[in-house]
Amino acid sequence: MKVRQLTAEQKDLLVGQTYDGVQYFNPTQDADGNWFISNEEVDQCTHTGVTEWIHDLPEIDYNPVVTELPLN
DSSP, X not given: OEEEEEOHHHHXXXXXXXXXXXXXXXXXXXXXXXXXXXXXXXXXXXXXXXXXXXXXXXXXXXXXXXXXXXXX
């Protein structure tokens, strides 16, 4: 799955902002320490001030954080 990579500064700009007036950006960190948002957030973004740069974010492969639960 592909996602859009953010810098820490870009992540801070998006926290608390909506991408469509209703739903909020959800910047998340992957297993490699990269901040990212989904392509859906980018594609649905209508937020003025963000649309100028958000579509230029690099696409990267999603590397999920895996948490192993102890066996009982």
